Amino acid sequence: MKADSFAVPKEIHMVIHEYAGIVTELPDKECPHCNKVMEAWLAPPETGWNVILICNNNNCSHYLGSEDDILHKREDSHLGCRYAEDPDNGYKPVNVLAVCPH
Secondary structure, eight states: OOOOOOOOOOOOOEEEETTTEEEEEEEBBBBBTTBOEEEEEOGGGSSSSOOEOOOTTTOTTTTTTGGGGGOOOOOTTEEEEEEEGGGTTTHHHHHHHEEEEO
């Protein structure tokens, strides 16, 4: 009789994040581009997001070079994107505008 093989799911660690006076319990998630743990961030109210998880690694491959990915911006603009995930939307990825070094 052949033993069934199966993948053991990676253990999820829930972490209490406190940011701007708001306390949330979110999983410790890594950025899929650089494998650094993402940080909780309270997005501005006009975005429609609450607390999101964002990669603040300045050496992340998603962030580096993202300045060139934004079309139709001023030539002297240094806007790029950071990778983030929205817990309220099933952790779907979102791009967050950020100023990139030049």
